[in-house]
Amino acid sequence: MNLVLLGPPGAGKGTQAKILTQKYDIPQISTGDILRAAVKEQTPMGVKAKTFMDNGALVPDEVVIGIVEERLAKADCLKGFILDGFPRTVRQADALKKTLASLGRKIDYVLSIEVPRSDLLQRLTGRRTCRACGRGYHIVYDVPPQDSKCECGGELYQRDDDLEETIRRRLDVYEAQTAPLIDYYGSESLLRTVDGVGTFDDIQSRISSELGGCAG
Secondary structure, three states, rough: EEEEOOOOOOOHHHHHHHHHHHHHHEEEEEEHHHHHHHHHHHHHHHHHHHHHHHHOOOHHHHHEEEEEEEEHHHHHHHEEEEEEEOOOOOHHHHHHHHHHHHHOOOHHHHHHHHHHHHHHHHHHHEEEEEEEOOOEEEEEEOOOOEEEEEOOOOOOHHHHHHHOOHHHHHHHHEEEHOOOHHHHHHHHHOEEEEEEEOOHHHHHHHHHHHHOOOOO
């Protein structure tokens, strides 16, 4: 089973992807992870990507697609895969479709985890991190044992990328660039929307229902 997982920052894609990898025995493929791995392994596309990264430039679509193609060609993807965080744009989706066709493969399902913007802001702006040990907390969902202190005694702080202004910008970027993929995959009858509000088990149950109990 070949899946694409969509959803805005804070929707819980990563958590649900990890559950799905165990359930269906297929790898989760995050573009950030495979980009770093390709650079470290000095694959042909990794070498190209490094030249852009070293210059502080964005890695162009054709290089990212090449890195995705390298990853999909590995043996652990034979049973399927979960693409998490890619594609981000319609242009990338078109390129992915062509790449998969050249490999004799196709996307089976696109799962879009949908969460109201107000909920996303609460989830992301409520995160706190310990300066000493790095442990994460949430002021609503995972309250620290004492105000502004970690269990280790370290000071808790709010990271810059968890500030409300930063979160709003990230959500705006998602809506502008990635949300059009909803229409793109909807027109191809691949899209399955999932309510992302509730417990992990609730959301996983909805995902399983959308996948129709597929065994892989």
